[in-house]
Amino acid sequence: MLLSVDRSDATAGQSVCFDIIAAVAEREGIDPVDLEPPEYEALYDVVNPEALDALFATRSNGTQRPTGRVEFPFCGYHVVVDSDGEVEVSDPETDLE
Numbered sequence: 699m700l701l702s703v704d705r706s707d708a709t710a711g712q713s714v715c716f717d718i719i720a721a722v723a724e725r726e727g728i729d730p731v732d733l734e735p736p737e738y739e740a741l742y743d744v745v746n747p748e749a750l751d752a753l754f755a756t757r758s759n760g761t762q763r764p765t766g767r768v769e770f771p772f773c774g775y776h777v778v779v780d781s782d783g784e785v786e787v788s789d790p791e792t793d794l795e
Contacts, residue, residue, distance in 0.1 A: 714751050714779055714783060715751055717783075718741065718772065722772060726773070738773050741772060744771065745770055763781060776789070
């Protein structure tokens with residue numbers, strides 16, 4: 699099963715990292731504030747959250763960054779973040795099909 703978060707209508711200032719946490723929390727059926735150690739892996743143990751947010755943020759001159767994507771495992775899921783801000787969370791087994 700795949701969960702996707704479209705940030706095109708997101709409020710200003712909402713980070714990609716928040717979207718990742720929210721998407722994984724939704725998959726787990728919990729509130730995002732409950733997605734914390736020791737029961738769950740910390741996002742900062744997998745990826746640098748500030749660097750990830752900066753990678754997909756609009757440049758200081760207002761231009762968009764080039765296209766790209768980042769993929770990594772988090773809390774037992776496969777996470778993909780595209781340069782357009784879309785966050786996809788899938789089961790690792792799904793990626794093998």
